[in-house]
Amino acid sequence: MAERSVSYADAVAAVARAEGNLDAVSDELFRVARALEGSDELRMTLSDRQVPAARRQQIVEDLLGGQALETTTAVVSMIVAAGRSSDLIGIAREAVEINARDRGRSVAEVRTAVALTGDQAERLSAALSAATGHQVDIKVVVDPSIMGGVVATIGDEVIDGSVRHRLSQLRDTF
Amino acid sequence: MSRRLWAAAAVIVAVVVLSASAASAKTVGSCILDEIAAAEFEGIEGEGFTAAKNLKTLAAAGDEHAEELKVALGDDLEGCFDAPNPIIPEVKEIVWGGLAFVVLLALMYWKLFPVVKNLMDQRTQRIQDAIDDADRQRAEAAEVKANYEAELADAKAEAARIVDEAREQAGAVRADLQARAEADIADMRERAAADVEASKRQAIADLQSEVSDIALGAAEAVLGRSLEDPEMQRQLVDDYIASVGAGQD
Structure with missing residues (x-):
């Protein structure tokens, strides 16, 4: 991960800790980053330096105002105004890691074709915790391209149980 | 050699004798002059030629005594016209x-014969030298001929050896070319077989790939329809959780 993203994430975590809501801010920041990842138009608009920073900040506030914590809106607005929209995903991921470390836990990015139920999320978290030997928080990303199943990424380790992966293995077998 | 010398000496002696005899004989003129000088003309003035001249004058004048003396002188002079013996000299x-x-013989024996003998000896020596030189040249020619024949024999042997070597080299080259050709043919056959095998494997692989694409396409189509079922999705997630919990991925 880029050192600059880590520094931004540290700054965001410091602000959130000061506000006493690091857990919520990191979660919301992760969601905003995924939303940005899923919308090319939004990502390009917020990354366009031809658009005035005030205008980009206004877009962020319009999108998040009333739906996220003020702290989350402020840090996202600050990142966008600094012209680091393209680093927002990395910053959010690192912020989540920082939050998990503060709580003595790890974070697993879990991709599924459909949204998990609460029961499935709890069981998956428990299974990943048992598999890695320490407590794991999961951050779920709905990604229909995996067709089905689950892809869990914990640090550098990837546990791929997706239908797309199975088909790829089958194709390689042939 | 000595016979020739003696023959030459005899010829020289004969010439000398003849010339001596010829030189010793009186001529007609001298005989007449001697007779006139020795004649005595009784009753005629003068002596010798003067008396003869006066006698001629008196006889012409018709003096009978003078005429008789003139006739007697004529008879005496007739003897001058008689030739000497041509065979037996005096x-x-x-x-x-x-x-x-x-x-002359002593002079010849003293001076000429040694010179002639020396010349003859030199000539004999030259001839002998020429003969010896001819013999030597003949021997040298024979030696040259022998050397030439030996060199010719060597050349023939060398030529035969070269021909043999060339034949052996040609045979080796032919064998090498044949071996190379056979190796090339074997290599070409092997490559052709490998190409055929590779083409065969590629065709089979292409066929398998195509078949697998078709099969996988069909499977994905069927699977895609199945994955539209929420229960199927739930089951896949549950299976994943179960496998992770069991320590499998």
Whole structure:
């Protein structure tokens, strides 16, 4: 991960800790980053330096105002105004890691074709915790391209149980 | 050699004798002059030629005595016209000729014969040298011929050896070319077989790939329809959770 993203994430975590809501801010920041990842138009608009920073900040506030914590809106607005929209995903991921470390836990990015139920999320978290030997928080990303199943990424380790992966293995077998 | 010398000496002696005899004989003129000088003309003035001249004048004048003396002188002069013996010279001529011969022979024996003998010896030596030189040249020619024949024999042997070597080399080259050709043919056959095998494997792989694409396409189509079922999705997630919980991925 880029050192600059880590520094931004540290700054965001410091602000959130000061506000006493690091857990919520990191979660919301992760969601905003995924939303940005899923919308090319939004990502390009917020990354366009031809658009005035005030205008980009206004877009962020319009999108998040009333739906996220003020702290989350402020840090996202600050990142966008600094012209680091393209680093927002990395910053959010690192912020989540920082939050998990503060709580003595790890974070697993879990991709599924459909949204998990609460029961499935709890069981998956428990299974990943048992598999890695320490407590794991999961951050779920709905990604229909995996067709089905689950892809869990914990640090550098990837546990791929997706239908797309199975088909790829089958194709390689042939 | 000595016979020739003696023959030459005899010829020289004969010439000397003849010339001596010829030189010793009186001529007609001298005989007449001697007779006139020795004649005595009784009753005629003068002596010798003067008397003869006066006698001629008196006889022409019709003096009978003078005419008789003139006739007598004519008879005496007739003897001058008689030739000497052509074969047998006079004794004194023989003596003088013999002395001249002896002197000449001594001179020849003393001076000429050694020179002639020396010349003959030199000529004999030259001839002998020529003969020896001819023999030597003949021997040298024979030696050259022998050397030439030996060199010719060597050349023939060398030529035969070269031909043999060339034949052996040609055979080796032919064998090498044949071996190479056979190796090339074997290599080409092997490559052709490998190409055929590779093409075969590629065709089979392409066929398998195509078949697998078709099969996988069909499977994905069927699977896609199945994955539209929420229960199927739930089951896949549950299976994943179960496998992770069991320590499998």
